[in-house]
Amino acid sequence: MRILWRFGYSARLLKTNHYRTAASNTSSPAVWMLLAQRSGRIPALFAAVQKRRIFTMPETAQDNTNPELYSPHPEVRGMTLLNREAFKRTVVVPALKVKKEIVHTLLKSLKHTVLQRPGLKRVVEDPEDEDSKLVILDPHKIPEFSLGESEKEVLKQLHISPEVSKYNLELTYENFKSEEILRAVLPEGQDVTSGFSRVGHIAHVNLRDHQLPYRHLIGQVIVDKNPGITCVVNKTSIIDSTYRNFQMEVLAGENNLVTKVKENNFTYELDFAKVYWNPRLSTEHGRIVELLKPGDVLFDVFAGIGPFAIPAARKKCVVFANDLNPESYHWLLHNCKLNKVDNKIKAFNMDGRDFLLGPVREELRKELTLAKEQKTAFHIVMNLPALAIEFLDVFRHLLVGEPCSTAVLPTVHCYGFSKHENPAKDIQERAEAALGASLEGRCSTYLVRNVAPNKEMLCITFQIPADVLYKRPCPAGEEPAPKRLRTCKAFTEEDLQS
DSSP states (O other): OOOOOOOOOOOOOOEOOOOOOOOOOHHHHHHHHHHSSGGGGGOOGGGGTTTTTOEEEOOTTOOOOOOOTTOOGGHHHHHHOOOOOGGOEEEEEEEEEEEEEGGGHHHHHHTTBBBOOSSSSEEEEEETOOOOEEEBBTTTTTTTGGOHHHHHHHHHHHTOOEEEEEEEEOOOOOSSHHHHHHHHHSTTTTTOOOEEEEEEEEEEEOOOGGOOOOOOHHHHHHHHHTTOOOEEEEOSSSSOOTTSSOOOOEEEOOOOOEEEEEEEEEEEEEETTSSSSGGGGHHHHHHHHOOOOTEEEEEEOOTTTSHHHHHHHEEEOEEEEEEEEEHHHHHHHHHHHHTTTTSEEEEEOOOOOIIIIIIHHHHHHHTTTTSSSSSEEEEEEEETTTTTGGGGGGGGTTTOOOOOOOGSSOEEEEEEEOOSSSHHHHHHHHHHHHHSSOOTSSSSEEEEEEETTTTEEEEEEEEEEHHHHEOOOOTTTTOOOOOOOOTTTOOOOOHHHO
């Protein structure tokens, strides 16, 4: 499932103030001069201007719409400790006075013109006429607060006055999107964090150096704007290649990193601080499981908490799952029970190389010699992109004898990173070097995802060549050539013969 989440924003309703004066109100030019400026330069006292009044304006008003209407107050720039009160602003937007009974019809007819910003009310009470409502229009769709010909025609058909009112809206912290808040707080011209990985109730961000002074504020904004997120963490070190976890700092919310996630209709529980979990691999987990058929055998060399193993077991495959990390092994067993496949998976807590040389070799030796027409397919998944290719040399002469059939040779799905300009070629050549054999025409590569600029994660899939997997015994009647006896300088050939 997790996929990559964008910052959300609260659905709380906008607080409003309203006022009305005559069209000739002499204070309106001053107000609209302020609106014509960038929001970043509107003084704080503007929030209190003309409260509790509405004034109408001629259709030909020349006021320019502020392109940054929804920007927070400029005084929040540089804030490192979140002060929600500092985000209050009052802005002026266009509105139409409409009889209650035709409000719904008007909303349908002007659906592309009325205010569509989520969290803001499109229809509010008219304080001076209980039989009417005020329909708020999108200020970006009504340039200079003047209706277009198509809008005027709609109003004419509905017998609504085309007179546009100015309406004061009080914006609060709850009404701004995360991107708007962070763009207003961080120094101008710097990148704004706009996404994170969601793992249950945890949001995981990778902040850049220039964002670190604002990290706690960024974390709190994420918690505030995303229902269900109660903890935000930032990675403080690279992934440890041994256990595939990393150091992290809790930026905001509760210090609870034990969480529950759902992926491809399966539920997993884990301690995010101690095991590896990447929600961006959901599609890849599903892709591999889709290749399996009931009765197939899956060897998961670096199983983690079970995203390959558990769905495979549910698909009635025979599963051997291993992970070196004791915490991963613990949560693997836990999730097997949670998903009711604990009696269908054999779990191991071993080094990947020992797992291949031990349980995997033993099972292959037993199963591949049972029958010449073996219908079972064998899959070996090696999802440790930083190191997995280095383990491929284990398959050299892993078994002794002759293969019963090339059709039953195990299929390997091995993951790796590449910064090469031709990643597929790079990962194939590295796999060939480890195996000591060519895979040309016998493998396929799949681009899993882009990890970082110029860094790709790929999966190379191939059947282990028979001449790699099997060490063939000497033909009957032939003795192996004797090894040449190594001598040292202290002994001559004559001394050895005597």
